[in-house]
Amino acid sequence: MLTLLHGSDLHFGKPFDPEVAETFKATIREIDPDLLVLSGDFTQRAKVEEYQAARAFLDEFSHMPVVVTPGNHDVPLYRIWERILSPHRNYRKYISTDLDTVTVVGDATVVSLDTSAPHSAIVNGRLKDRQLLFAAEAFDKAPAGGVKVVVVHHHFVSAHDYESDQVLPGFRRCLETFGKMGVDLILGGHLHRAYVADSRDAYPSESDESGIILAHSGTTTSKRGRARERNKNSFNLIGISRAQMVVTHYQYQPDRRQFEAVRAHRLPWGNQSALQHESAGNGGDV
Ligand SMILES: [Fe+2]
Numbered sequence: 001m002l003t004l005l006h007g008s009d010l011h012f013g014k015p016f017d018p019e020v021a022e023t024f025k026a027t028i029r030e031i032d033p034d035l036l037v038l039s040g041d042f043t044q045r046a047k048v049e050e051y052q053a054a055r056a057f058l059d060e061f062s063h064m065p066v067v068v069t070p071g072n073h074d075v076p077l078y079r080i081w082e083r084i085l086s087p088h089r090n091y092r093k094y095i096s097t098d099l100d101t102v103t104v105v106g107d108a109t110v111v112s113l114d115t116s117a118p119h120s121a122i123v124n125g126r127l128k129d130r131q132l133l134f135a136a137e138a139f140d141k142a143p144a145g146g147v148k149v150v151v152v153h154h155h156f157v158s159a160h161d162y163e164s165d166q167v168l169p170g171f172r173r174c175l176e177t178f179g180k181m182g183v184d185l186i187l188g189g190h191l192h193r194a195y196v197a198d199s200r201d202a203y204p205s206e207s208d209e210s211g212i213i214l215a216h217s218g219t220t221t222s223k224r225g226r227a228r229e230r231n232k233n234s235f236n237l238i239g240i241s242r243a244q245m246v247v248t249h250y251q252y253q254p255d256r257r258q259f260e261a262v263r264a265h266r267l268p269w270g271n272q273s274a275l276q277h278e279s280a281g282n283g284g285d286v
């Protein structure tokens, strides 16, 4: 069993909630996952002091593999010249020198791709052809039968209860390309609310038998939860075995000062190594 702990949108800076963050850190230590994934928006305004705080957070988990990716808040919004000339300067200095990465943990190959696109689409993101090629080359080297995971910040499928949001332009082509690569799972954040989607349900196609599961984390440590996670904090715990994948949403409970499992999605692997989405009783409370 491979265990991925997936949080997002920490937002060091004004919206950051230190009490929730302390609990989140304790929870990571307690679960001790095989891989920690943080899918973007480490900061609120890409400021040095926000990045220093984010770096200090990451340093506490230097003993475990960590996959990161930049979000739209990790490039400067108002410092125009910096955004044009060196948008990822602080991210590269404090979080990761590389914007697109490959991490192999057990049988899983995890490719993170920067969707922040500071020059063209600061809010809803972009993926470039060269990034899809980067992912294809990484997955070509993946072990046969291994799990293929993509980590991005932005979303390819809208959350059901989220109003007036815009998915990443070119989402259909990206999903089709990832499908051809045999990608099983896409992890993201950005919307500040947790949800699980299946590409076959979101964009039905007669020829598409091997769907991709998309799992989003809410904001794990900021006060800006949205939609049904307004004022809430969450992360996902993902367990992957040969038989199935289980995505469990954990939500912070302020009265008990702990994260607790609130919903789980059980996703059995199909006969042709495709995932078959089988939610445990319409989202199945645990
Ligand atoms: Fe965010």
Ligand SMILES: [Fe+2]
Pocket (backbone or CB within 6 Å): 041, 071, 072, 073, 153, 189, 190, 191
């Ligand atoms: Fe975002």
